Amino acid sequence: MPASNVMWPVPLQRLTPWYPGQFGVPGTDSDRGLRQDSNGKIIWVDPNHADAHDGKDGTNPDSPMATVAGALTKCSAYSGDVIVVAHNGFWTYGNPAEARYLPIQESVIVTVPGVRIVGLAPPASLGVPWVPTANSATCITVRALDVLIEGFCFWNAGAYITTTGILAEWNAPTYYGENVVIRNNFFYGLAYGIQVDYSWNNFIEHNSFQGITTAAIHNPSVYGDPDYLTIRDNMFTSNAADINLPDTDHCLIENNRFLDVTAAIVVLAGDQNTIHANAIQGNPAGTNNYINLTGGGNNLVSDNWLACANGAEYNLTCSDSTSGSWVSNHTTTGDPILPPT
Amino acid sequence: MNKLAIKLEDEELAAKLQAAGFNNPSQIRDASDKELKAIDSIGSATLRAIRAKFPKRG
Numbered sequence: 001m002p003a004s005n006v007m008w009p010v011p012l013q014r015l016t017p018w019y020p021g022q023f024g025v026p027g028t029d030s031d032r033g034l035r036q037d038s039n040g041k042i043i044w045v046d047p048n049h050a051d052a053h054d055g056k057d058g059t060n061p062d063s064p065m066a067t068v069a070g071a072l073t074k075c076s077a078y079s080g081d082v083i084v085v086a087h088n089g090f091w092t093y094g095n096p097a098e099a100r101y102l103p104i105q106e107s108v109i110v111t112v113p114g115v116r117i118v119g120l121a122p123p124a125s126l127g128v129p130w131v132p133t134a135n136s137a138t139c140i141t142v143r144a145l146d147v148l149i150e151g152f153c154f155w156n157a158g159a160y161i162t163t164t165g166i167l168a169e170w171n172a173p174t175y176y177g178e179n180v181v182i183r184n185n186f187f188y189g190l191a192y193g194i195q196v197d198y199s200w201n202n203f204i205e206h207n208s209f210q211g212i213t214t215a216a217i218h219n220p221s222v223y224g225d226p227d228y229l230t231i232r233d234n235m236f237t238s239n240a241a242d243i244n245l246p247d248t249d250h251c252l253i254e255n256n257r258f259l260d261v262t263a264a265i266v267v268l269a270g271d272q273n274t275i276h277a278n279a280i281q282g283n284p285a286g287t288n289n290y291i292n293l294t295g296g297g298n299n300l301v302s303d304n305w306l307a308c309a310n311g312a313e314y315n316l317t318c319s320d321s322t323s324g325s326w327v328s329n330h331t332t333t334g335d336p337i338l339p340p341t
Numbered sequence: 342m343n344k345l346a347i348k349l350e351d352e353e354l355a356a357k358l359q360a361a362g363f364n365n366p367s368q369i370r371d372a373s374d375k376e377l378k379a380i381d382s383i384g385s386a387t388l389r390a391i392r393a394k395f396p397k398r399g
Contacts, residue, residue: 170344171364171365198344198365198366198367200344221366221367221370221398222367223365223366224344224348224365224367225348225366227348247366269396
């Protein structure tokens, strides 16, 4: 069971003690078991547990599995399975002498649709630390539909280059990583926080991206454009680039906060996107560092708060005049009437 | 409707491209005009329509 100061990031039901075990689902007859679906099971991962081993079935928190990769082999498509990953203290400003210091350090590929991978972190935490394994490594690659990833702190502990926190890729009939929900995570010091490749209808919500060295949310374009994304309520701080999604259409980018930006929202040649109610702070004398929609059309840019003056600074930090409708955006000296030139 | 057809807004054209092995936007962006025009019934006008959606990369 989680400690008294640990809260669940998703609602989970405790089995009542008189609930009978479910045939074929190991662990469901345990009064300490938890599950969220009538058929699903909770699979515990805790590499810091003395008895952690991938040979176990993982359904008992007192007898967890050692790796997320091992837990994924226990999951079935759309059965409501949840992989719950216990917390560890492996953080760049943490105390190495503390117990439970071993991080999740894996590159996993999710091929089972409908799986939830949840970090079970203390309430004040950034999330359960998960670090890359090598240069060019990706912590989680999603190649199945309807996967949820929540509650992790993906950070670049080994100073590896070209690392990625999460990659979702769709290229049927090989990869089907789409409809992914990525929420309540922290991304720190990686080359890329989240990459989405031809992967549509993903929800990227309530995450924080800090010190990302290439782009926080990025379209690698190996296969194609990640359309129909919803990106909202995220915080971007001091990244080399924040949202970089060339050729992407029909996205909602809403209610995000951008601090100390170099390139906040760049959707070159993207059409029919809505960029609404974001707050962007950075160098007001930068070139296209706030919102850059050059080459796109029929976009709506509305009610955004821009840390620049109307006029020359607005025209310098944002582009461009043919990208769509720019409505009721706000600068330090009033609301511009026209799109930026 | 498949994704390529949605992007091109043309189901028939998407089917022709996919039959020729161009299954995603990046493959089309990376293809030369000559390669695309080698597909049966894709002429200059259709090529222009394709390039309007997927400009040649690099």
